[in-house]
Amino acid sequence: MIGNFSYSNPTKIYFGEDSLNFLNEELPKYGKNILLVYGGGSIKSTGIYDNIIKILKENGKEIFEDGGVMPNPTVEKLYEGCKRAKDNNVDLILAVGGGSVCDYAKAVSVSTYCEEDPWDKYYLRMEDVDNKIIPVGCVLTMVGTGSEMNGGSVITNHAAKLKIGHVFGDNVFPKFSILNPVFTYTIPQYQMVAGFFDIMSHILEQYFSNEDDNTSDYIMEGLLKSLIHSSKIAVKNPTDYEARSNIMWTATWALNTFVAKGKLTDWMVHMIGHSIGAYTNATHGMILSAISLPYYRFIMPYGLQKFKRYAINVWNVNPEGKTDEEIAKEGLSQMEAYMKEIGLVMSIKDLGVTEDMFDGIAKGSFILKGGYKTLSHDEIIHILKKSMI
């Protein structure tokens, strides 16, 4: 069954090897002052920075730079960005980078003219925006989060040991996003495979929910198959355009709100993952990979039929002569073998988690109710223990 919903996605996508040229079509729509937001410098070494500066200058723009956005952007950096955007009366925020840069740009966009502390309003109290929003455009260089076509914006507050994502409405989605698969060739292998698992996790968080027959589940099985196929090729040959372009587009569809429509979703792997991120600052996709199998093995009995379907439809498990449980378990074993094959981190120990953090991580994990099992504090601790192996 498809539940009731409203749906629109206002982000215009320009996809392909020549997509950066379309910046020339978008820039005239906005005023003169551009805040160019980027990370720790990869766009300078790859040459993307020079190309963008050239296009901005050709379009007569005044450029204000806001570099140094760190992976898992912090609330302190957000305050700094807001000041720069306000002081320079910015008309468009151009985010060039991965999910961290795009998320940060959205946070600056809604926070610059916010009259109170944006951390309190948007992240602690999860309120809607009721002030001026600065438009955001993205040039994506790292694939995984889906931030290029959604309203998600995750900010970390290290002092409070909290990492929180606000999913803003479509008034905050990027106005446009430029997706050139070639820009992703230079991502280091560790980041690249972390991004692959982030995509997989987004799909699984939305797939493992209610048992109704739902069109989205069939779409997600297709997205998963494409991802598994292309990621195996990309780890061997990162410059395989066919694989990288398929992965880039799969990532966008995995979290542009489309497949979630009309169904329940889980998101507990992300909730626990964000809490681990607040304690360790580890790479988002690797945290998800280290806790996913312990989580899914724990909830499998509560959603057995879906895990059986996953095993058969996604991992091609032959069901003949096997119990439902055996089939479901075999699916998760195939997933484990795939994860090891592409080089994912399989233990939170390797990400800096120690047992004395467990209680705080469990307390910092927002408990959602869309999955097969509403977790208790002790069950989160159990999953964390299993993730240390």
Ligand code: NZQ
């Ligand atoms: O900072 P630079 O120098 O640019 O280097 C980055 C960074 O170190 C590097 N990189 C990016 N593109 C590159 C490149 N290096 C070489 N060549 C390129 N083409 O990659 C590193 C990681 O970048 P980052 O943006 O942090 O990665 P990702 O895209 O995985 O973003 C992670 C953040 O997004 C949040 C995560 O929690 C985390 O804070 N998420 C956002 C979501 C959303 N908006 O919906 C959903 C996700 O579940 C996730 O929570």
Ligand code: ZN
């Ligand atoms: Zn994610």
